[in-house]
Amino acid sequence: MRLVLLGPPGSGKGTQATRLKEYLQVPHISTGDLLRAEVAAGSPLGLQAKEVMARGELVSDAILLGMLEDRFSRDDTRAGFILDGYPRNLAQADALGKLLEKLGQKFDSAVQLEVPTELLVERIAGRAAAEGRADDNPESVRKRLQVYTDQTAPVIEYYRQHGELTVVDGVGSLDEVFSRIVEAIAPEKVVG
Ligand code: AP5
Numbered sequence: 001m002r003l004v005l006l007g008p009p010g011s012g013k014g015t016q017a018t019r020l021k022e023y024l025q026v027p028h029i030s031t032g033d034l035l036r037a038e039v040a041a042g043s044p045l046g047l048q049a050k051e052v053m054a055r056g057e058l059v060s061d062a063i064l065l066g067m068l069e070d071r072f073s074r075d076d077t078r079a080g081f082i083l084d085g086y087p088r089n090l091a092q093a094d095a096l097g098k099l100l101e102k103l104g105q106k107f108d109s110a111v112q113l114e115v116p117t118e119l120l121v122e123r124i125a126g127r128a129a130a131e132g133r134a135d136d137n138p139e140s141v142r143k144r145l146q147v148y149t150d151q152t153a154p155v156i157e158y159y160r161q162h163g164e165l166t167v168v169d170g171v172g173s174l175d176e177v178f179s180r181i182v183e184a185i186a187p188e189k190v191v192g
Contacts, residue, residue: 001026001080001186002105004087004096006156007113008148009141010120010127011170012177016113017084019178024186026080033085034067035059054134056143058088058151065095072103083107089151093158109185110159113170113177117145 001024005013014030021028035053038046045067049059068086071077087093100106115123121141128136135144159165166184170177 001082002100002107003080003082003185004107004110004159005082005084005113006110006152006159007115007170008117008120008152009144010123011113011115012123012174013084013113015174016178016181017082019174020082020181023178023182024080024082026082027076028082028084029068029071029077029086031064031067031083031085031088034071054140056135056140056147058147061089061091061095064088064092065099068096069099072099087152087155088147090154090158093155107164109166110156110164111166111168111181111185112156112159113168115170119171120145 003020003024005017007013014032017028017030035046035049039050039053040046045063049063052059064086072081083096087096124136124141127133135141156165168177168180168184172180
């Protein structure tokens with residue numbers, strides 16, 4: 001199964017991808033996690049990305065594509081993947097299409113998690129208190145939501161027009177949202 005998870009900050013992409021990874025037995029590729037690992041390692045790429053991420057802006061398309069090509073060169077992605085955090089603009093959607101074409105792969109579905117903005121803000125505030133992620137402060141969150149509206153929302157339309165979009169209600173318990181996703185993408189795998 002090859003999935004792209006779309007949704008604004010706090011919509012539950014990472015949370016649900018962690019569960020889907022176990023369920024579908026395919027790797028979870030989070031571009032946010034890959035970038036945070038570079039920042040934590042203090043690599044040249046991490047140093048470049050750190051301030052951009054803290055401001056809630058997008059890291060350059062070239063850096064992201066390089067990271068993605070590198071990750072997709074690993075054998076474990078042949079059986080499938082859950083891509084979380086990419087693509088975030090139309091240029092990235094185009095780059096992903098070309099990369100998968102080169103690899104002879106095609107993803108099954110782009111799943112959009114729909115969650116109202118006030119709930120996104122509430123969830124991120126909860127995580128800010130619990131974990132203190134550098135970009136979970138109110139100013140960066142506002143910027144991330146704006147970037148999502150301006151640059152990532154068109155990606156949803158792009159996949160809708162290609163007939164590849166599946167919209168899932170992201171409001172509810174973790175189990176409820178997970179069941180909705182599984183039912184939408186792989187109803188034959190739903191047990192019980
Ligand atoms: P990234 O790490 O991708 O962050 P994001 O998109 O802002 O997403 P979040 O991690 O905030 O939310 P999520 O949807 O994964 O929700 P989560 O499951 O964590 O990117 C960070 C930065 O990296 C970007 O701003 C950018 O700078 C850079 N970057 C990354 N990819 C890039 C790209 N492709 N191009 C350029 N730059 C890129 O849940 C959030 C919280 O809600 C958690 O506390 C969770 O426990 C809680 N929660 C989840 N589901 C529920 C539920 N159903 N009920 C109650 N609480 C819930």
